[in-house]
Amino acid sequence: MTINLSISPRRTPAPPPGTIGIGQPEPVASPAFRENAKRQLQNTQMRKNLRHATTTIRNKRLLRVAEVPNWEEVRSAGAALKDRIGRHLDKYLAQAEENLTKAGAHVHWARDAEEANRIITGIVKSKGVDEVVKIKSMVTQEIEMNEALEAAGIAAWETDLAELIVQLGHDRPSHILVPAIHRNREEVREIFNKEMGQYGTPPPDKMSNDPPILAGAARRHLREKFLRAKVGISGSNMVICDTGTVCIVESEGNGRMCLTLPETLISVVGVEKVIPTFDDLEVFMKLLPRSSTAERMNPYTSMWTGTTDGDGPQELHVVFVDNGRTNALADPEGRSALRCIRCSACMNICPIFERVGGHAYGSVYPGPIGIILTPQMRGINSAIDKSLPYASTLCCACADACPVKIPIPDIIVHLRNKIADKKKHDMHPHLEPTVMVPVNWMFNSAKHFEFVQKAVSFAAGTALKNTDYLGPMPWPASPWTRARDIPAPPAESFRQWWKKNRGGRR
Amino acid sequence: MSSRDVIFSRIRTALADVPNLEPEQDIPLNWEYGKPLPLPDVLETFVQNCLDYKAEVERVPAAKVPEAITKMLKEHKVRTMVVPAGIDDGWRKAAEKGGVKLIDDDPPKTHQELNEIDAVMTASRVGIADTGTIVLDHVADQGRRALSLVPDLHLCVIRADQVVSDVPEAVQRLKPSVQAGQPLTWISGPSATSDIELSRVEGVHGPRNLLIILAE
Known part of the structure; x- marks a missing residue:
């Protein structure tokens, strides 16, 4: 037996093989949704976990939404603002770039996942460090940044509790807001006991499966990583064009740690995430918390406008990423999918998602929004992407829940048409x-x-x-x-x- | 062509069907900014919603703030507390009266040093009644962001005239801070997570104890 000594050991737990990212050079090898769904449906534990979690959040969302007397008006304002942004994206991005630069941030542009990862890796390497702490972010999942950093010998530590559970569990996220929604407390306890000690502070002896105890173990495990980190990486919920402000909405405070303690901060932002003015914040700060975690307000929101002397990172980078977003923008009937503020209300209410779970979708974006966003960004060439718009009963619950009124069922039908046309065009007997x-x-x-x-x-x-x-x-x-x-x-x-x-x- | 140029050109090609109008003309907005929310009692709603988020709240007349500080810090057995440079002198004295050792952030404490301090005391910029939120803009009486993050207990004093009904009013009040380049931290209750079975657990990475004194 020969051992290849040139392969250095991994720094972080390895995810399962394959890809659920977007814009990866390797073609997506996932089987079609139907096959995936069949396999996932056999996992009764997961179905039980999901049913419990989505029922809880669904009911709570209705309660919080009902507290807002002008909810429908706020939704309409959110939808209109997002349309305004999408239809004049070049203008807003130019303004954002100008004001971010004026405030002291470095702005970068990435056409695709590969370029974004190259830019990020370059910045981290220039700081001479071999680890970063990161905030949960969909765009860094989408470009599979952690694996790109790992390949460059840099450990990217997930600091969101659910992402930590996923990372330590050699697993994949299954939900855009609560990535470990498919795991219950006992599974989390097992993962922590087995893996945590290998990557830093171990969990306490004889840890129970009580969520506060598990959260406490994560707090201790990550604290040393926060305190020593030199580089932090985040996504962004909003970049405000007229002030050059970056905004992060979170719950646990891991975001604040990553945004405040390191010397260098890299924020990776999808090009559609800009909002025109600081005033517009009022619309999205009403819509997002109530639609996502079903709270009146999320525990922590951070906003920063360039660097501040003696406070927080002194070097700021913003990486704007296209990675297929302009494909979606080019379809007048499909572009409203780019209104999405990643709240997850559509997946929490979807009867399909509740039963099959996020892993069946073969994409970082599962559920109703995923089945319209992924094929638009990634194209309709692979088995999984061609099957995604069929992962719906067209019951329209998602359209009712969406805080920015994305006509998800209409876009599903539109994409089904496109796929059927393509099959006809490709002369595939279908x-x-x-x-x-x-x-x-x-x-x-x-x-x-x-x-x-x-x-x-x-x-x-x-x-x-x-x-x-x-x-x-x-x-x-x-x-x-x-x-x-x-x-x-x-x-x-x-x-x-x-x-x-x-x-x-x- | 640079990547920037490629992306801008892709966007312009994608939007070929969009008429060449000002964005506000193309998509008009039926929305009034900064509108207050009609509430029967703004301050009482603020207190109730903060309590709902498991913050501890003391509502006292302005003159009694020092007394409340001494009492709350004693109750939580706080021994050491970091204070920003611009904090009120009376509040400092009140904390010391409660047996707390005050630590100034001058020269700035390292992350490790902050991690060993029990608590932090700050003023605040805005309070939001409808959501139970306090917002810091990190000027001298609140200090840099790390101060109100690393210690496990945050005592925050807010004046009644700083509390507004709802998010839109708060955004208007915060605009000057952002225009001056100040960072903002919106805080609604102590650190929390819903990541395990979507049941809310208070206390992850941020301060696990949030104490609010509302001064009237």
Whole structure:
């Protein structure tokens, strides 16, 4: 047996193989959503954890939203502001860059994940350090920054409690707000006991699975990392164009630690995250906390405008990242997905998400927003991306919950159209467009429709006398009926009944 | 072409269908900024919402603030406390009367030194009744951000005239601080997490004890 000594040991726990990022050079190898979902559904513990968590947060969100008398007006203002930003993004980004620079921050631009990681790694290396502390951020997940830093010999320590659970558990996040939502307290205790000591301060002996005790272990474990960190990395919830202010909304105080204690701070920001004016903050600070953690206000929000003498990091970098956002922006029917403020209300209310969990989506963005955002950013080429817009029952609960009124179901249908068109164009024999040909014929005229109804009722009246529903059917109906029962067609249609009883009067 | 130019050119191409108007004309906004929230009792709502977030609140007449400081610090058995340079002299004396050893941040304490101090006392800039929030803008009577972060207990004094009804009013009051380049920290209750089974746990990385004195 030979051992390759040139491979140095990893600094941080290894995640599972594969990628859920966006803009990675390797193609996405995840199977389609349907396959993933089937596997995830077998995990009864996860389903139980998820049901408990999403039910709790859903109910609490309704309570907090009901406290705001003009909630619908605030939502409309949020949606309009986000549209204003998206439709004039070049203007706002130029203004943000000017004011950030004026305040003393260094602004960088990254076309894709690879470039963003190269910029970030370069800054960290120039500081001569081999570790950073980081705040939970979707964009750094999306570009899979931790692995890029690891490859450069730099340890990126997750400091959000849930991200710490995911990192120590060699796991992946399954929710954009509560990444360890699929884990319960006992699993968290096991992960901490097994892994924490290998990467720093160990948990106390005989630690119970009581959440305050587990949170206490995380506090002690991370404190030494905060106190010695020279470089911090964050995302950003908002960058305010007219003042050049960066804003981070958080709960635990790990964000404040990362933003305040290191000498250098790198903030990685999706280009759509700018807001026009400081005044506009009032709209988003009302929408975000109530929609995400269902609180009147999150425990901590930090804002900084350049550097302050003697207070906090003295070197600030802002890395603006495109990574597929301009693809989404180019589709007038799909671009409103970029309004998203990453609150997660849509996933907490989604019946599909609640059952399959975030891992089934093969993307850092799961749930309703994920199935419209990921294929727009990543394209509709891989098996998983082509399947994502079908991970919905179109029940529209997400559209009701969304604080910035993203018409998620409309965009889902729009993307399904695009995917069907692409399949037709690619000359892939595909069921859906084929089935839609006769369906189209049927709905095209009342006569056709009546003909089909009569034929179906006749068949039902003779062949299916003693059945209430149709179970699994042979191909081509099999993929659809595998998981659904169709009620048996009635012996008489409404049209027939109307003709008989009302004499066909209109 | 630089990456900046590439991104800007991608954006302009993507927005080819958008009319060349001022953003405010293209998407008008039906919204009145800075509107107060009609509340029957702003101060009482502030106190209730702070309590709801597990902060401890003492509502006292302005003259009784020193008394409240002494009492609260004693109750929490605070031994050492860091204070920003601009803190009120009467508050300092009140803390010392409670047997607390005061530590000035001059020269600035290291992170490690701050970590060994029990508490911090600050003034504040704005309070928000509807959300139970206090906002610091880190001027001399509040000190740099690390002071109100690393010690495990934060005692914060706020005047009644600093408390507003809701977020929009607060944003308007905070604008001058941001324009002057000051950082802001919005604090709603002690540090908390909902990361394990979405049940709220108070006390993670920020101060686990938040004591608020509302001075009328």
